[in-house]
Amino acid sequence: xxxxxxxxxxxxxxxxxxxxxxxxxxxxxxxxxxxxxxxxxxxxxxxxxxxxxxxxxxxxxxxxxxxxxxxxxxxxxxxxxxxxxxxxxxxxxxxxxxxxxxxxxxxxxxxxxxxxxxxxxxxxxxxxxxxxxxxxxxxxxxxxxxxxxxxxxxxxxxxxxxxxxxxxxxxxxxxxxxxxxxxxxxxxxxxxxxxxxxxxxxxxxxxxxxxxxxxxxxxxxxxxxxxxxxxxxxxxxxxxxxxxxxxxxxxxxxxxxxxxxxxxxxxxxxxxxxxxxxxxxxxxxxxxxxxxxxxxxxxxxxxxxxxxxxxxxxxxxxxxxxxxxxxxxxxxxxxxxxxxxxxxxxxxxxxxxxxxxxxxxxxxxxxxxxxxxxxxxxxxxxxxxxxxxxxxxxxxxxxxxxxxxxxxxxxxxxxxxxxxxxxxxxxxxxxxxxxxxxxxxxxxxxxxxxxxxxxxxxxxxxxxxxxxxxxxxxxxxxxxxxxxxxxxxxxxxxxxxxxxxxxxxxxxxxxxxxxxxxxxxxxxxxxxxxxxxxxxxxxxxxxxxxxxxxxxxxxxxxxxxxxxxxxxxxxxxxxxxxxxxxxxxxxxxxxxxxxxxxxxxxxxxxxxxxxxxxxxxxxxxxxxxxxxxxxxxxxxxxxxxxxxxxxxxxxxxxxxxxxxxxx
Amino acid sequence: xxxxxxxxxxxxxxxxxxxxxxxxxxxxxxxxxxxxxxxxxxxxxxxxxxxxxxxxxxxxxxxxxxxxxxxxxxxxxxxxxxxxxxxxxxxxxxxxxxxxxxxxxxxxxxxxxxxxxxxxxxxxxxxxxxxxxxxxxxxxxxxxxxxxxxxxxxxxxxxxxxxxxxxx
Numbered sequence: 001x002x003x004x005x006x007x008x009x010x011x012x013x014x015x016x017x018x019x020x021x022x023x024x025x026x027x028x029x030x031x032x033x034x035x036x037x038x039x040x041x042x043x044x045x046x047x048x049x050x051x052x053x054x055x056x057x058x059x060x061x062x063x064x065x066x067x068x069x070x071x072x073x074x075x076x077x078x079x080x081x082x083x084x085x086x087x088x089x090x091x092x093x094x095x096x097x098x099x100x101x102x103x104x105x106x107x108x109x110x111x112x113x114x115x116x117x118x119x120x121x122x123x124x125x126x127x128x129x130x131x132x133x134x135x136x137x138x139x140x141x142x143x144x145x146x147x148x149x150x151x152x153x154x155x156x157x158x159x160x161x162x163x164x165x166x167x168x169x170x171x172x173x174x175x176x177x178x179x180x181x182x183x184x185x186x187x188x189x190x191x192x193x194x195x196x197x198x199x200x201x202x203x204x205x206x207x208x209x210x211x212x213x214x215x216x217x218x219x220x221x222x223x224x225x226x227x228x229x230x231x232x233x234x235x236x237x238x239x240x241x242x243x244x245x246x247x248x249x250x251x252x253x254x255x256x257x258x259x260x261x262x263x264x265x266x267x268x269x270x271x272x273x274x275x276x277x278x279x280x281x282x283x284x285x286x287x288x289x290x291x292x293x294x295x296x297x298x299x300x301x302x303x304x305x306x307x308x309x310x311x312x313x314x315x316x317x318x319x320x321x322x323x324x325x326x327x328x329x330x331x332x333x334x335x336x337x338x339x340x341x342x343x344x345x346x347x348x349x350x351x352x353x354x355x356x357x358x359x360x361x362x363x364x365x366x367x368x369x370x371x372x373x374x375x376x377x378x379x380x381x382x383x384x385x386x387x388x389x390x391x392x393x394x395x396x397x398x399x400x401x402x403x404x405x406x407x408x409x410x411x412x413x414x415x416x417x418x419x420x421x422x423x424x425x426x427x428x429x430x431x432x433x434x435x436x437x438x439x440x441x442x443x444x445x446x447x448x449x450x451x452x453x454x455x456x457x458x459x460x461x462x463x464x465x466x467x468x469x470x471x472x473x474x475x476x477x478x479x480x481x482x483x484x485x486x487x488x489x490x491x492x493x494x495x496x497x498x499x500x501x502x503x504x505x506x507x508x509x510x511x512x513x514x515x516x517x518x519x520x521x522x523x524x525x526x527x528x529x530x531x532x533x534x535x536x537x538x539x540x541x542x543x544x545x546x547x548x549x550x551x552x553x554x555x556x557x558x559x560x561x562x563x564x565x566x567x568x569x570x571x572x573x574x575x576x577x578x579x580x581x582x583x584x585x586x587x588x589x590x591x592x593x594x595x596x597x598x599x600x601x602x603x604x605x606x607x608x609x610x611x612x613x614x615x616x617x618x619x620x621x622x623x624x625x626x627x628x629x630x631x632x633x634x635x636x637x638x639x640x641x642x643x644x645x646x647x648x649x650x651x652x653x654x655x656x657x658x659x660x661x662x663x
Numbered sequence: 664x665x666x667x668x669x670x671x672x673x674x675x676x677x678x679x680x681x682x683x684x685x686x687x688x689x690x691x692x693x694x695x696x697x698x699x700x701x702x703x704x705x706x707x708x709x710x711x712x713x714x715x716x717x718x719x720x721x722x723x724x725x726x727x728x729x730x731x732x733x734x735x736x737x738x739x740x741x742x743x744x745x746x747x748x749x750x751x752x753x754x755x756x757x758x759x760x761x762x763x764x765x766x767x768x769x770x771x772x773x774x775x776x777x778x779x780x781x782x783x784x785x786x787x788x789x790x791x792x793x794x795x796x797x798x799x800x801x802x803x804x805x806x807x808x809x810x811x812x813x814x815x816x817x818x819x820x821x822x823x824x825x826x827x828x829x830x831x
Contacts (some may be wrong), residue, residue, distance in 0.1 A: 235720055242715050346789040352790060356782045366774040371771045381767050384709045386717065386760025393775055508783070523688040599688075610688060 006056025020130030179218025216633030223626035334621035350408030406463020428462030453511030495636025506625025
């Protein structure tokens with residue numbers, strides 16, 4: 001009964017979405033306030049209906065109602081409660097429901113907090129949001145019904161893929177979707193602005209926080225997924241340039257560019273057409289991510305949804321949404337007025353370079369990810385594009401960007417002073433040289449890569465700190481005054497500094513891990529010792545126990561350094577009988593400077609066990625850096641100027657025209 | 664769900680094989696120099712039955728066979744290039760995770776640079792247009808003096824009430 005209610009609620013949501021996507025749009029064209037005012041209740045109703053559907057599906061999972069096909073295929077009565085709930089989105093149908101729930105949540109947020117939006121813009125934004133809803137709700141109802149019944153109901157379910165039964169992965173999809181789908185707001189605002197034919201700083205003030213929220217969630221989602229891959233797959237790596245990873249990384253890169261170009265629209269009323277195009281591209285890449293994971297296009301049959309028809313439907317939705325938006329862009333963008341003027345050497349100029357490099361980086365990942373497909377379709381030749389290509393092609397694009405990140409914020413708007421900025425960056429130069437020198441002195445054999453990597457990270461960190469310190473006049477005025485100034489800085493300034501510092505921390509971790517990782521693989525019997533990076537790991541024993549829905553073999557590795565005990569690592573090999581599937585649970589000893597990572601493979605008391613130990617320097621910095629970026633995003637999001645409904649502050653940056661006309 | 668695809672592939676590929684772990688202890692060469700070369704080579708060679716995995720990461724039996732072939736040939740004194748050539752002649756370009764620069768992969772290797780060139784050209788045109796219009800209205804002496812006055816006032820104002828947004 002509850003499942004049928006959920007199904008009905010989904011159908012109801014589709015009907016509401018159809019109304020939401022047409023009536024307010026027509027009303028806005030006619031200037032009819034009553035028709036336009038339908039947008040807000042419709043958006044709220046759509047959200048409520050999808051919430052009911054999502055609740056019904058969750059109820060099915062929590063109560064282990066195996067008469068629902070989806071639950072029977074992806075859950076099990078013995079599964080811990082957390083994974084019963086996360087099982088809702090651990091499959092194609094359920095994850096699509098989560099997708100539209102988040103989509104409707106964003107629409108609801110505009111309806112609830114959009115009081116200060118011009119009514120016609122609000123109506124159009126919600127209409128566009130409604131159109132996306134129509135597409136995906138229709139997709140779910142026609143091809144991927146999560147509420148399909150299974151009669152007779154089996155006694156128990158087939159269980160969730162054990163690799164997904166993990167706290168990191170329980171929260172990874174919702175955060176990732178908040179990011180993916182969050183970019184739909186930028187898209188809806190962009191399309192609405194194209195329909196209106198007008199983009200002004202007020203538009204950018206609305207787009208920025210939504211983009212920032214989406215970017216922050218996506219950063220967190222990608223980091224969680226990477227962290228999970230690191231500790232769960234037992235390979236010791238954290239990024240594989242896998243097509244599915246790239247699918248989430250491309251919207252991140254484009255979204256990062258969008259975040260920065262929206263600043264120029266807001267502050268200087270320039271780069272408007274480009275920002276709209278970027279908003280369309282970013283959401284297009286998000287949709288493409290959704291498509292790639294579900295279509296099986298890149299991977300023949302091994303995708304999320306094995307049914308290629310579903311992939312085709314998503315591809316059609318992608319084509320209609322992005323193609324339509326691009327046509328609208330081609331018609332409307334040329335008539336948009338160009339905004340403020342600026343010199344090439346200026347904050348705006350720096351942000352244009354930022355966008356150029358991030359776009360090239362996005363294009364690089366895009367070409368690399370889709371090239372095998374393209375070549376196969378055009379010539380029938382088969383090639384592989386793997387991590388060695390991406391490392392060779394992507395890193396050179398990012399290096400000038402990292403140099404720029406330190407310089408850009410030091411330039412003034414409109415007309416910057418590059419020699420002056422470089423002179424003020426002497427602290428960054430010192431930090432950069434110091435980092436490189438330290439790395440050089442610590443290496444036994446001189447490798448060029450890490451020295452350059454740390455020099456870049458030092459430059460970036462030094463530049464970010466210098467910019468922040470200058471703003472509060474640190475060491476130039478009494479400390480109390482500096483602190484007062486820090487308190488008076490807009491939160492977005494702190495947020496920017498944090499996010500850029502996070503990037504520097506991340507670079508340290510990534511560089512250190514890729515150049516200095518050590519690995520030892522041995523066959524060990526109880527009592528034998530493995531040595532790596534100054535640590536001695538002794539295999540004490542292997543213990544066989546049972547978990548709630550698995551059997552496990554746990555190795556006890558006591559770790560010591562120079563004879564002094566450090567810790568005991570307990571890597572596991574689990575076997576999930578329902579899915580007949582083994583998993584590895586790596587054991588990780590994290591310190592500030594490195595991870596000691598152990599995993600065990602097959603073995604027995606007689607022939608010994610395969611023990612793999614990695615020493616991964618600075619790997620914790622990778623996630624610490626992402627966390628700092630996320631915190632930077634959140635701090636910036638809490639800025640009063642971005643807070644929805646906060647009154648606009650007086651700006652005292654008169655445009656060139658105003659100054660010239662002042663006489 | 665970004666790793667899901669890999670995982671599902673793994674599941675399909677590795678059943679009923681055990682845990683997804685790669686290089687086995689008995690494969691490792693006693694000469695650390697050769698072993699290091701083997702590992703570096705392995706990272707560039709695709710496990711043909713896996714989803715975008717190198718033979719270094721995979722424990723599919725084919726990956727294992729390829730690892731052993733690479734090591735045998737290294738021990739026999741072959742160069743890295745010769746070993747890759749051999750694998751390409753046997754399995755095609757598909758086996759390389761870093762495609763060679765050939766006519767078929769020009770677009771892959773040079774595509775990003777073409778995007779960069781066009782993007783840089785577009786950005787340069789855009790930036791110069793932005794600047795030219797501003798130059799069209801230079802300040803005369805009176806205007807310049809007035810601007811200087813205003814700036815002085817703004818500075819004085821800022822010393823009293825540091826305006827954090829002045830530079831942002």
